[in-house]
Amino acid sequence: MRHIIITITACFTFLFGFSQTFNTEHGKSFKKESEKDIYSIVFPSPYGFMTLHHLDNVMMDNTKAMVLTKYDQSMQAVENKTFNLPKLGLRASDLKQVIETNDQLIFLSTVMDKKSKKHQLNAQVYTQAQNTVSDNNILASFAIDGYSKSGFFNVAISPDQSKFAIFANMPFEKKSNEKVKVWVYDSTLKLLWEQSETLNYESERAYNEEVYIDNSGKVTIIKVTDEYKKTRKSELLSFDGNSVDTQTLSDIGFMPMASQLIDVNGKPMLTGFFWSGKKAMLKINSKEGQDNDGAFLYDLSANKLIGIHKWSSTLNAEDLKSLAIVDVKVLGDDIYVFGEKQLKDSEFRKTGGTMTTELDYFYTYGSSVIVNMDAKGTLKSFKPLFNSMKLKNQQKEIGSFTALNLENGLRVFSNYNGKSSFNSFFTDNEGTFNKPRVRPTENSMPTTPHILPKTVVAVKNYGIVYYITKYGDHYWLNKMTW
Secondary structure, three states: OOOOOOOOOOOOOOOOOOOOEEEEEEOOOEOOOOOOEEEEEEEEEOOEEEEEEEEOOOOOOOOOEEEEEEEEOOOOEEEEEEEEOOEEOOEEOEEEEEEEOOOEEEEEEEEEEOOOOEEEEEEEEEEOOOOEEOOOEEEEEEEOOOOOOOOEEEEEEOOOOOEEEEEEEOOOOOOOEEEEEEEEEEOOOOEEEEEEEEEEEEOOOOOEEEEEEOOOOOEEEEEEEOOOOOOOEEEEEEEOOOOEEEEEOOEOOEEEEEEEEEEEOOEEEEEEEEEOOOOOOOOOOOOOOOOOOEEEEEEOOOOEEEEEEEOOOOOOHHHOOOEEEEEEEEEOOEEEEEEEEEEEEEEEEEEOOEEEEEEEEEEEEEEEEEEEEEOOOOEEEEEEOOOOEEEEHHHHHHOOEEEEEEOOEEEEEEOOOOOOHHHHHOOOOOOEEOOOOEOOOOOOOOEOOEEOHHHOEEOOOOOEEEEEEEEOOEEEEEEEEO
């Protein structure tokens, strides 16, 4: 794949009777210090932005440096800040989550240490205005005897980013029930409540759990038991600081497979993809993926499934397996769920016909789909998006796509390069994108680089989008305006 196609979808909510021109400019090229270096763009504004980059939890990296660089509107670096994640004993923390607020980044990291018999979750706060990082705050901690039965943390952020929850599965014990603990904090790191519970499940690692927190601070867990058996079941566990309530989520013909919590006009809801469960057991393998049969909408405030829709005949349902939720956009009463098939496989690398001990990783992105429902769960449309894209090793960073709700419409950015029925999305507001042309070296020919979809961010209330592109081992910062 040598050329990027940055695809611009139709305006779903507002239609303008003119074509729009999207202009882009780029800064100087740079190279990563390591292929494990992960870049993101934070604090986008009309006056510039910042980049955050770090090694992606490399086992031998006991520094865990977070590097922040500030850029002005001409994409020139003007300020830097580097700090390390905290240590417990001799062990450095692993980055768990970064929460971005108006002027701060909250770095959540986890670490365990056998000598001190602790497993803890840390928070460090970077403040943009002062370019400072706070001392470490230990937000959650529990005792461990060893690494093999040490339990684990999950983090969830509310849709409005005003609160976040820490959900801890406590260390595993044989012949006992599962013990959990929940902490809920606001964006200033003020503890709102905490709760400890012993659940009616055996203490083991096998449970599939997804953790969510709504804007009011209520924490919901989707727990799947007997995941690959005929007795597979999904339940909703709700925590409010005082008690835990359990509801059955799955039903005959409905097994949720991928879900996300959203806020629809003040109501917390779950949306995503489901499996009908008509076959005896869920089919799963790295080549074909898990079964999916359609999309759903579940009202958490009423504990009611209000929308369940099987794929229409206009879609290739056989290729809509292992769907991940790339994004969900709630625009008034319209809900847009962006789903994409995502598979990962590996095999031993061959060099000169000889098998080595190193692995090559292979990634499949697509087929993909957009599901449009209203707030009552009524299906408005299924729209096929992209066909399959297969990538290898570090190529994965150009995979998938990003959806943005800009003031001139809902837009999708991707490196997909081929023909699909996606063309049916275009209206009179399709727009013209002036692709960035770069020279990787001084004597090379101009070429169009690939976009890194996960780096695409928009400036709120301004016609500006920032993103990173790459060609070979060269990377560029970019600014798109209209």
